[in-house]
Amino acid sequence: MKLGKYLVSPNYFVMFAKQSPEMPSYSRSEENYLKAIFTICEKAAKGASTTAIAQRLETRSSSVTEMVKRLSEKGLVDHRPYYGVKLTDTGRQVAITIIRRHRLWESFLVTYLNFKWDEVHELAEQLEHVRSNELTDRLDRFMDHPKFDPHGDPIPDPQGHFMDMAGAVPLSEVGKDTLVHIVGVKDSSPSFLRLLDGLGLKMGSQITVNRRFDFDNSLEVSSRFRNGLLMNERVCENLIVKPL
Ligand SMILES: [Zn+2]
Incomplete structure (x- = not known):
């Protein structure tokens, strides 16, 4: 390929494109830390403690301290003594990008690859x-911009905005005769998801609470396909629903 007075091989452009992505590339481990900190901070109002990060990533506190220092030098986290670790705007943006890819892939695997x-x-x-904004965006378009992953977790849009989960509550807090639809699970362990499969329930399923039993706070619910499903308190506490 001739470009001006220079002869340039097409590979040059491939290399160049790889070296200047829209987002600087971080190691897999750095990305996992950012995602973990994001998730911890989302649930608690304050920063993530070293212990919480270590627990989440199943690693030692000393490794966390080292990595937090590195992330802080790269301007991705803010670490102040006693306040814990918080993501900077850039760190948050990286974390949300990874979460977006994760949830889009989960949707793709369930919906299209069975x-x-x-x-x-x-x-x-x-x-x-897999770092490619083009791939992520095409995946999103191909699936017609899904709003939730198969576990009901909201998929952020390309600008990093999450769907509003306001009004979502555990099924255990829903009153009698209320029609709701399932929007998430608190416990996303395979065993809980298998139990829901067994009950014929999935994201978006509509259910109505028929009765509440004082004895053990279990609920009798009806779905479109099944009547009189008995669900114990633990199941109800882990199923997140929104009134319709
Ligand atoms: Zn997942």
Whole structure:
């Protein structure tokens, strides 16, 4: 290829494109830390403690301290003594990008490749590190911009906005005769998801609470396909629903 007075091989452009992506590239481990910090901070109002990060990533506190220092030098986290670790705007943006890829891949695997929803998390953990905004956007378009992954977790849009989960409550807090639809699970372990499969319930399923039993706070609910489903308190506490 001739470009001006220079002769340039097409590979040059491939190399160049790889070296200047829209987002600087981070190691898989760095990305996992950012995602973990994001998730911890989302649930608690304050920063993530070293212990919480270590627990989530199943690693030692000393490794966390080292990595937090590195991330802080790269301007991705803010670490102040006693306040814990918080993501900077850039760190947050990176974390949300990875979460978006993860949840889009999970949706793709379930909807188009017929994986069960309890099988996809581990695969998505690997696929989320494939860095290509073009691939992510095409995946999103191909599936017609899904708003939730198979576990009911909201998929952020390309600008990093999450769907509003306001009004979503555990099924255990829903009153009699209220029509709701399932929007998430608190417990996304394979065993819980298999139980829901067994009950014929999935994201978006509409259910009505018929009765509440004082004895053990279990609920009798009806779905479109089944009447009189008895669900114990633990199941109800782990199923997130929104009134319709
Ligand atoms: Zn997952």
